[in-house]
Amino acid sequence: MTDLQAKLAQHTLNIPCGNCGEKVAVTIGRLKEDNHLVCSGCGASTTVEHVEQMERDLIGAVEEQTAKIRALMSKLGK
Numbered sequence: 001m002t003d004l005q006a007k008l009a010q011h012t013l014n015i016p017c018g019n020c021g022e023k024v025a026v027t028i029g030r031l032k033e034d035n036h037l038v039c040s041g042c043g044a045s046t047t048v049e050h051v052e053q054m055e056r057d058l059i060g061a062v063e064e065q066t067a068k069i070r071a072l073m074s075k076l077g078k
């Protein structure tokens with residue numbers, strides 16, 4: 001696991017319940033272990049699909065931002 005993955009594992013997502021729309025807060029790390037959620041509003045259980053894909057998308061977005069910041073910093077440094 002990379003540092004970034006470890007950080008993302010702590011990141012909380014708000015997944016809307018498929019039944020009542022209530023947002024259920026859960027960390028990515030928890031979803032990777034168990035992708036079943038129980039809604040705190042109505043008690044319905046939801047299976048969150050594509051957790052790995054979500055993680056990859058987030059990593060891509062973070063890396064893109066990091067690259068932009070680095071480019072900006074090097075411009076400012078000149």
Ligand SMILES: [Zn+2]
Pocket residue numbers: 017018019020021022039040041042043044
């Ligand atoms: Zn619900």
